[in-house]
Amino acid sequence: MADALILPIGLVTAGLVAARLGVLTIAAWQQAAYRREQDQLTLEVMRERIAEAKKRRNENSLAWNGYRKFVVHRKVVEAEGVCSFYLVAHDHKSLPVYKPGQYLTFRLSIPGRDKPVIRCYSLSDCPRSDHYRVSIKRVGSPPDAPSAPPGLVSNYFHEQVTEGDILDVQAPRGHFFLETEHERPAVLIAGGVGVTPLLSMVNSIVAARSQREVFFFYGVRNGREHAFREVLNRVVAQHPNIRLVVAYSRPNQEDEKQEGRDYHHVGRVDVQLIKSYLQATNYQFYLCGPPTMMETLNKQLTRWGVAEQDIHSEAFGPATVSKAFTPPQAVAGGVSDQASTTTITFAKSGKTCVWKNAAGNLLDLAEANGVRIDSGCRAGNCGTCVVAVKSGQIQYVTEHGAELEEGTCLTCIAAPQGNVVLDA
Ligand SMILES: Cc1cc2nc3c(=O)[nH]c(=O)nc-3n(C[C@H](O)[C@H](O)[C@H](O)COP(=O)(O)OP(=O)(O)OC[C@H]3O[C@@H](n4cnc5c(N)ncnc54)[C@H](O)[C@@H]3O)c2cc1C
Ligand code: FES
Structure with a gap:
């Protein structure tokens, strides 16, 4: 009787031991697989860092000192008073990969001027190795000084610079650029021709196939001055992570039929408009536009609770946004x-x-x-x-x-x- 019982108990014990061993083996195998996966991830991160470092070294080695000759390859009208200039290096060598938001500095010898004139223009597209693009708005006389001469260089570009002309250009530079090392959601705010560096940012996000969440607020006067409309509409249609909000401050009669399609609001881009789209303040903000817009928005965003280090801005004229300034x-x-x-x-x-x-x-x-x-x-x-x-x-x-x-x-x-x- 006792012998008859010993056999099944032995079998059950052996089964339990085998099951336990099986569980332990599976756990060990899972742990090993997890470690392999972790090692693989660490390796990939390391590889990315090395590739990034190589890219940076390559970029630096491609930049140049002083002025380099560029040929105007194409001149394209983008909107009323806004023209893009596509520039290729005269020596046909590869171009440094700039950071989206940076600008070029031009030196122009304008007839009637005793000295060359210097102006900066933001790069308006994502980095490409074969050409650069800048987009320039023709500047008129100020409303309070209608007899003053209109903007010298912007008008020179519009009226005199043509395809085939050669220009002196410094390498891209500037501290206003999209931080691409992380994927923190970004809010891009453009006023008028201030759209140029922000367009470069959004195009770079698209070119990198990044899923980064982006809100793009773009204020212009009306449909005639609405530059890059098609390209931005296309970007938004193809990338659900990018949201475009266009505001016309003074829409024309012909614009009225396009409300909801070409533009979404009548008025200026202000913090109320921004708040109505964003749930929180934890975005990186990039601003570029007329001085008054930048000053107002800077104050409003800070008051709303956006951290100072999360507000990045570029002044196209004399510096007016002086966060760091202590009188x-x-x-x-x-x-x-x-x-x-x-x-x-x-x-x-x-x-x-x-x-x-x-x-x-x-x-x-x-x-x-x-x-x-x-x-x-x-x-x-x-x-x-x-x-x-x-x-x-x-x-x-x-x-x-x-x-x-x-x-x-x-x-x-x-x-x-x-x-x-x-x-x-
Ligand atoms: C980093 C940076 C990036 C930029 N990016 C862009 C860009 O992408 N696109 C763009 O279009 N611009 C850009 N700008 C602005 C650009 O550099 C020029 O400032 C702009 O084109 C005006 O230059 P201008 O020579 O045409 O005008 P200016 O000759 O400098 O004149 C400026 C204004 O002063 C007025 N004025 C001239 N003389 C007098 C006078 N005697 N009395 C009263 N008023 C007078 C003119 O009528 C005009 O309204 C950028 C600027 C910076 C700093
Ligand atoms: S740095 Fe350009 S005028 Fe001062």
Whole structure:
């Protein structure tokens, strides 16, 4: 009887042991598979980093110093008063891969001008190795000074520059670019021709087949000035991760039928409009547009709770968005406007002037006092207004795109911190 029981118990025990062994083997196999998967992922991340580093090294080695000759390959009208220029290198060599949002600096010899004129224009497409593209808006006389001459370089581009012309161009640069290392949702906000660097960003996201969530707010006056309409509509139709919101501030009669198709709102792009589309503030914001729009939006976004480091902006004209700026009177050792004793000496011209915050920057102060300093972008980007600082300290009202040697300063975006002597 006992013997009869021992056999089944033995069999059951052996079965249990076998099952346990089986479970342990499967677990060990799963663990090994998991480790292999993890190792594979780590390897892929490493490979990506190496490829990225190689790409960066390659990009740097392709960039050039000073000016390089480019041929205008195509000139295309994008909207009323906006023209694109496709540029190929005169030497036909490969072009550096710039960061979406960066700009080119042009040096133009314009008939009737004693010196070359410098201007910056943002790259308006995703990076390509065979050509660059910039898109330029013709600038008229200011409404409050209708007798002033219209914009020099933008009109020169529109009227004089034609296919086959050769232009002097500096390598792409600038600190306003889309961070592509991560996939954080992005909000792109464009006003008028400020669309150019943001178009480069959105085209780069598309070219990288990224699934990054993007909200693109684009404000223009009306349908006639609505540049890149077809290309943006196509992008949105093919990429559900990209949402486009167009606002016309002054739609024409013929625009009215297109509401809901070409544009979605009447009015300006402001924080109320943005809030009605976004659930939260944790986006990276990229802004480019007229000074008033940028100033207003910057303040509104900060008030809404967007972290300062998440707001990136580009000024096309004199720097107006000065997040980093501490007025001189607030700086230790600084002085107030009321009793300003800060002096700026222009050593070569033999002039000493009292600094007032209202002067804005050292370039404006120099010009107001008849001291000649060459200038181009007046936004810290082209490097034309650079002068040597003989003594004293300066601070910048905004980040500069142009590279600088030690002991020099970009006067168009500089304010003094105490007395300064400039070599001008
Ligand atoms: C980084 C960066 C990127 C840029 N990207 C682009 C871009 O992608 N596309 C684009 O179109 N622009 C861009 N710009 C702007 C561009 O560089 C020029 O500033 C713009 O084209 C105007 O230059 P302009 O020579 O035509 O006008 P300017 O000759 O510099 O004149 C500017 C304004 O001043 C007025 N003016 C001239 N003389 C007087 C006077 N005596 N009294 C009163 N008013 C006067 C003119 O009528 C005009 O309205 C960018 C600028 C920067 C800094
Ligand atoms: S004028 Fe271009 S950097 Fe100052």
